[in-house]
Amino acid sequence: MRQDFLFTSESVSEGHPDKVADQISDAVVDLFLSKDPQARIACETLTTTQLVVLAGEIRCKGVYEDGKWAEGAEAEIEKTVRETVKRIGYEQDGFHWQTFKFLNNLHAQSAHIAQGVDESGNKDEGAGDQGIMFGYATDETPDYLPATLYYSHRILERMAEDRHSKAVPFLEPDAKSQVTLQYENGVPVRATALVVSTQHAPGYFDDGSEGSDAARYKQLRDYVVGVFNDVLPQGFISDATAIYVNPTGKFEIGGPDGDAGLTGRKIIVDTYGGASPHGGGAFSGKDPTKVDRSAAYIARYMAKNIVAAGLAKRCTIQLSYAIGIAEPLSLYVDTHGTGTVDEAKIEQVLPTLVRLTPKGIREHLQLNKPIYQRTASYGHFGREPDGDFFSWEKTDLVEKLKAAL
Template sequence: MRQSYIFTSESVSEGHPDKVADQISDAVVDLFLSKDPEARVACETLTTTNKVVLAGEIRGRGVYENDQWAPGVQDEIERVVRETVKRIGYEQDGFHWERLDFSNNLHGQSAHIAQGVDEGGNKDEGAGDQGIMFGYATDETPDFLPATLYYSHRILERMAQDRHSGAAPFLEPDAKSQVTLHYENGAPVRATALVVSTQHAPGYCDDGKPGSDAAKYKQLRDYVVGVFHDVLPQGFITDETKIYVNPTGRFEIGGPDGDAGLTGRKIIVDTYGGAAPHGGGAFSGKDPTKVDRSAAYVSRYLAKNVVAAGLAKRCTIQLSYAIGVAEPLSVYVDLHGTGTVDAAELEAVLPQLVRLTPKGIREHLKLNAPIYQRTAAYGHFGRDADGDHFTWERTDLVDKLRAALAA
């Protein structure tokens, strides 16, 4: 394990076209789960210039049964789609919550998938698909996330707050951030490069072309640099830190009008910023019977509790599943040479503390609830476990984990 190195992670804002798609897909998931906690949803979203298209498979009592929509539900879906775009802040000529063209192509779930997933008789509920899922935690930050990703998220969250409040009226919804940190002795100590590209109001650029305004660009740049200093720890930004604010020179056309967005294209932003493996499955748009989502959440939960218990400074956990099969095919733990216990012991103990079947995960983490739209921007991990939201961020296994290992 290297002790000194430079590492980078990125984040994207709630107004990034792929994130708009993720939030719409999860708004549909929440709508279905609010009506039927056992609903099945796999909703994909395409966003482009003044257009939103939904596709995927669904099933739910009082929502979509026997290949029929319940009365009024299609209108509700369109409503939550438009409300999501409005909340993000899109009222632009090329993408406007009220004027965009909406197309709903959701259809009933395949009966062949349903027969493998549904429980019945002596058959436990099976996994909604095959695949591998990873969870990760590190003691680099209070939220047990890699510092590069943690600060990338916080920069854009702060900018979004200022945009919504009116404190930074020159900002538009689409933005990206990137944080590069230098690590010494395995810990982040300073920033070597910081990048923000943000959509902006007309004129807040300095590219020498008509309409650019050097004074306005300086206002934008000074604001972003101020956010960097507010978000990163004192001393991380030095005279040698390279800072880039809108390096292309102009970013007026953005969001789905500037680039098409699709659900599930920001899986590294959603998870660990490249600091840990990824199984490849996206989260947004999927109900919690889909292990792409629920098993990734529980593996994060387990890894975070391992680190919070002081059993390792870093922990990666892999789970694997087969469609229609309830129990995981494998449980793998890697402590990256930082552990105070044997990883094999954890592989034996962790499944005793949480039943790692799809139903067991959902019940333990209370996942059959309309909680998902809030996950779809600024990361699914490293968030406060307030109430029944983000339950996978709790550290309530710490004492049980220590006791089980001591037995």
């Protein structure tokens, strides 16, 4: 394992067009699960200039049964979508929560998928699809996330708080961040480059054109640099740190008006910032029978508890599934040379502590609840457990792991 290197991760704000799509998809998931905990949802969202389109397959008692919508159900979906966009903060000519065109193309789940997934007779509930899922944890930060991703998220969360509170009048919803850290002896010690590109109100960029205002751009830049200094540890930023604020120039046209957004295009932002492998499946818009989501959550849960138990400084876990089959096809543990226990022994113990079938995962983490919209911005992992929310971030497996290993 390398000890001295540079590493970079990025994050995007809740107003990024792809994240708008993710939040809409998960708002639909939450709506359906609030009506029927056994609902099946695969909801994809497209956003662009003054347009939101839903597509996918669903099944939900009291909402959509036998190929028909219940009375008022479509109107409730549209209301949910518009309220999601309003909460994010889009009231712009090119994308406004009240006036965008809305198209709902959700339809019935395939009967051929349902027959493999549903529990029946002596048949356990099967996985909703084939695939591989990864979980990862590191002791670099208190949230067991890679430091580069942790700080990328925190920068944008702070900016969103300031925007929503109106403490900063020139911020608009769309933004991206990027953090590059120098690691020495495997530990992050300084920032070598920090980047933020943020949508802003008109007049906050000096590009040399008539009416541009260097003083107002300085106000924007000084604000962002202040956020960097507040979020990163003391001493991480120095005169040698390369700082870029809106390096391409003006960023007044943003969000879905500036670029189309699609559900599931920010899977590295959603997970570990590139520090871990990714199986390729997105999370948002999927009910927890889809192992792309639920198995990735349980893999994170197991990896985090292994690191929290002091059994390793870093841990990667892979699970694999086949559609319609309940038990995972494989379980792989890698502690990257930092472990105090043989990985093969950990692989033997984990299935005795957590049932790794789709149903077992959902029951262990209590996933059949409307808890998903909050996951769709600033990462699915490294979040504080809060009642039913982010149950996969709990460290309640630590003592059982210590006792078994």
